Amino acid sequence: xxxxxxxxxxxxxxxxxxxxxxxxxxxxxxxxxxxxxxxxxxxxxxxxxxxxxxxxxxxxxxxxxxxxxxxxxxxxxxxxxxxxxxxxxxxxxxxxxxxxxxxxxxxxxxxx
Amino acid sequence: xxxxxxxxxxxxxxxxxxxxxxxxxxxxxxxxxxxxxxxxxxxxxxxxxxxxxxxxxxxxxxxxxxxxxxxxxxxxxxxxxxxxxxxxxxxxxxxxxxxxxxxxxxxxxxxxxxx
Numbered sequence: 001x002x003x004x005x006x007x008x009x010x011x012x013x014x015x016x017x018x019x020x021x022x023x024x025x026x027x028x029x030x031x032x033x034x035x036x037x038x039x040x041x042x043x044x045x046x047x048x049x050x051x052x053x054x055x056x057x058x059x060x061x062x063x064x065x066x067x068x069x070x071x072x073x074x075x076x077x078x079x080x081x082x083x084x085x086x087x088x089x090x091x092x093x094x095x096x097x098x099x100x101x102x103x104x105x106x107x108x109x110x111x112x
Numbered sequence: 113x114x115x116x117x118x119x120x121x122x123x124x125x126x127x128x129x130x131x132x133x134x135x136x137x138x139x140x141x142x143x144x145x146x147x148x149x150x151x152x153x154x155x156x157x158x159x160x161x162x163x164x165x166x167x168x169x170x171x172x173x174x175x176x177x178x179x180x181x182x183x184x185x186x187x188x189x190x191x192x193x194x195x196x197x198x199x200x201x202x203x204x205x206x207x208x209x210x211x212x213x214x215x216x217x218x219x220x221x222x223x224x225x226x227x
Contacts, residue, residue, distance in 0.1 A: 042218030092214035104154035
């Protein structure tokens with residue numbers, strides 16, 4: 001069974017602070033995705049990383065895929081209240097596999 | 113704009129009732145999925161389908177069945193609802209195209225309460 005461990009589980013920070021969320025596994029993934037889910041809504045895809053060592057930026061969000069494609073991180077600079085939500089990482093096995101392995105998520109609260 | 117819609121946002125049912133949750137996607141995706149999401153347990157896959165009339169069990173299929181008669185529509189059926197099926201139900205779809213990385217697109221979810 002492949003697992004994706006996310007840490008921390010909960011994070012409460014003040015507006016303007018920086019934070020990093022981690023997603024770790026002992027398994028190799030062909031790609032890894034990050035989603036954000038707001039309360040009462042479905043997850044929304046933020047980014048997909050594919051290549052080991054890849055870094056992608058989405059405004060104040062920076063996503064990195066580990067060199068060995070077993071782990072990933074999400075860094076948010078100068079967090080805003082609008083960043084509040086559940087952040088989920090999900091790994092794909094590759095060709096022939098339809099499923100994703102999801103982490104349990106990091107619940108972020110940004111206090112104004 | 114990609115779109116996955118679910119028939120209800122909130123649903124309240126009684127124990128023993130038959131419950132239908134419907135999901136429609138307009139992206140011509142081959143794959144469709146049903147998950148439930150519970151605090152502390154994350155997203156758990158119930159069933160998925162990779163083609164019309166095809167279905168595969170996920171991690172927690174007990175107490176559920178599914179139907180996929182058309183490519184765009186995937187239904188989740190609770191034959192006899194029980195209180196432990198109270199949960200948030202999420203439908204998702206994904207493409208099998210060469211440029212796909214198995215990214216899934218989710219509907220808004222159905223919050224089901226079984227009394």
